[in-house]
Each structure stands twice: as structure tokens, then as C-alpha cells.
Amino acid sequence: MDYTHPSYHPQLKQLAASIDEMDYYQILNLPQDASYADIKQTYYAQSRALHPDKFYQLSDEELKRAIHKIYKRVTESYVILKDAGKRDKYTRDINGPDRAQKLRFSEQAEEEAKKEREDAREVCKTPKGRKLWRQVQLDLQAERWDAAFRNLQTIALFEPANADIKQLKEEVNQKRKG
Numbered sequence: 001m002d003y004t005h006p007s008y009h010p011q012l013k014q015l016a017a018s019i020d021e022m023d024y025y026q027i028l029n030l031p032q033d034a035s036y037a038d039i040k041q042t043y044y045a046q047s048r049a050l051h052p053d054k055f056y057q058l059s060d061e062e063l064k065r066a067i068h069k070i071y072k073r074v075t076e077s078y079v080i081l082k083d084a085g086k087r088d089k090y091t092r093d094i095n096g097p098d099r100a101q102k103l104r105f106s107e108q109a110e111e112e113a114k115k116e117r118e119d120a121r122e123v124c125k126t127p128k129g130r131k132l133w134r135q136v137q138l139d140l141q142a143e144r145w146d147a148a149f150r151n152l153q154t155i156a157l158f159e160p161a162n163a164d165i166k167q168l169k170e171e172v173n174q175k176r177k178g
Contacts, residue, residue, distance in 0.1 A: 003049055009063055016066030023094045023103050024077035032091055036082065043078035050074060080105045089113040092138065123165070126158045136168075145176040 003012060025032050028042045055067050080086045086105060093102035093109065102109065116134055124130045132151045139148035152169040159165060 001049055003067075004054055004058070009060070012070065013063060013066045016069045019070060019073050021103070022073075023099075024081055024090065024105075025094075027073055027077045028081070030081075032095075034081075039078065039081045043074065043082075046074045047071070047078075076104070085113055085117060086110070088134070089116070092134075124155060124159060124162065129155045129158045129162070129165075132158075140172070145172055148172050149176055 002008075019027065025034070028034075028039065028046065030038060030042055034042075050067060050071050052064070052068050052071055055064055058064060080090050089109060089112065090102075090105050093099075096102070116137070117130070124133045132155045136148050136151045136155070139145075139151060149169065149172045152165055152172060155165050156162065156169060
């Protein structure tokens, strides 16, 4: 698609005006369960179509600023979504109650994701255990005791000697029953 054609200019300006209210999946026009290959393919297609160098000959400075903003957000989207850890954290954030504040992955979100990974490493030793541990944390915050208990049972299958998991499983089981 040749976005340098004047017929696309109003759409590009409108997109630039609304892009701050879009999440990275919307920017790349992808579902949240898109594969890494889909993310990469879409990013490269959009990157080629919207690269600011393609618009250098235009005299409309407002359009050039709009293109730069769009291109920057497309690139930012790819950088976050290509990284599995950042993508998991970002997806949880935008599906949570603070969606409007979490549309852009920030340094604070990066620190939170790093802390979550470190906490998971401290509690769980297996990759599957760490992944389930993150879900347990979300279940506990939302007081979904049954879901937390099921995930803790699954972690216990992968890590039968993990005393922290056993203890937490008992505590959550008490909350389920009480």
C-alpha cells in the first residue's frame, strides 16, 4: 500500500491523533494470541509502508510529524511484543483494570516484569512452575481461590519438593473452604 498517496494523508493524520489510545495489538492490527511470526511479518510490512524516509519529499510538516509518531509507535509495539516476557506482562496489564494507564510499556512496567521474574525464580525452579506462579499471583490478587489452588496443584506436580508451594497451597485451600 502506498501511503504517500494524498488520498491516505487524512487517515494518517487521524491515526496519529488517536494512536495514544491504542494498545500495541491494535497498532499492529493483530489479535492478542498472534504468533511471533505474525507479529514480525506485520511489523516489517508496516515499517516498510510507513517509514518516514518515504515521506521526505512532502511539504506538509504536520503529516511528517504524524508519520514519525505512527512509525515510532509501530516500532515500539514490535519491540515489546517480540519479547515473550514483556509481551506476557503487557498483555496482562492491558487486560486488567488499569488498561488506560498501561497502554504503553514503560520503564516501571519493565521493572515490575523483572521483579515478577525474580520472584518466580525464587519460589519456583522450573519454567512451567514460574509461568504458573505468575498466574497464581494474579488469582490471589483477584481472590480467585479455586483457580489459585488448581494452579498451585499443577506447580506441585512439577516441583513436588517445593515447601513454599505446599504451604501456600494449604493456605489457599483454607480460604477456598472458609
